[in-house]
Amino acid sequence: MRCRRALVTLVTVTTLLSGTPMAAHAAYAGEVAYWAMNEPPGATRMIDSSGNGLNGQIGREVGTGIFHHGSTGYRFDRLEPDTPPARPGHLVVVPDASALNPGDRDFAVTLRLRTTHHFGNIVQKGQSTTEGGNFKLQIPNGRVQCLFRGSRGVLEAIAPYSIxxxxxxxxxxxxxxTGVALAIDGRRVAGREGWTGPIYNNWPLxxxxxxxxxxxxxxxxxxxxDLDYLSIQTA
Known part of the structure; x- marks a missing residue:
């Protein structure tokens, strides 16, 4: 059911962004990956239930099997910003796969989160200097930012309020x-018009x-x- 709702969100947000009918996207939209994040405590492998085999490695510092208000997910404890050493065990890493690159396709990342903190990168493929571009969702000051950087430039949609x-x-x-858009709880909250150009890199997600x-x-x-699930769709 969550996969279906995420797919509807892709169609809805692209319609709001472009202002034109997007019926064709409903016909051709496809699921790249769906990580339910329902693994039990102590799990080391994040399973992609889309059938595409894009499984990930769960770092030893990531809490799994965390139950909160009817949902089971992962917990990422707070670490002090810019304080050595680096903690790679805090990450979940999905190996590079061409399907995880936006390329020149319509591309949507959907996730369910809860936090009381105001900092951090939630999900990304590549970084700001990565050859071929990158994308990421982050949450500075509790406000989600959606960023895509391609061969033609950077577009970013920033939520007007914190969550x-x-x-x-x-x-x-x-x-x-025609641009990028950000939706929260099914409602479009921000968007930027333009074209990023294609995005391809050989980094893991x-x-x-x-x-x-x-x-x-x-x-x-x-x-x-906490994160409850994360999915990627294309159209």
């Missing part, structure tokens, strides 16, 4: 040919912070909070 209230929220970050960082010259921007 670090300790409640569950569903966030969708979309890149289409990371959940919970940066992969290449040392907490000295490059902060790891570790996320603090």
């Amino acid at each position: 670090n209230d300790g409640d569950w929220h569903v966030v969708t970050c979309v890149r289409v040919s 990371t959940i919970g912070g940066k992969l290449d960082c040392d907490q000295r010259t490059v902060g790891c921007d570790y996320y603090a909070g």
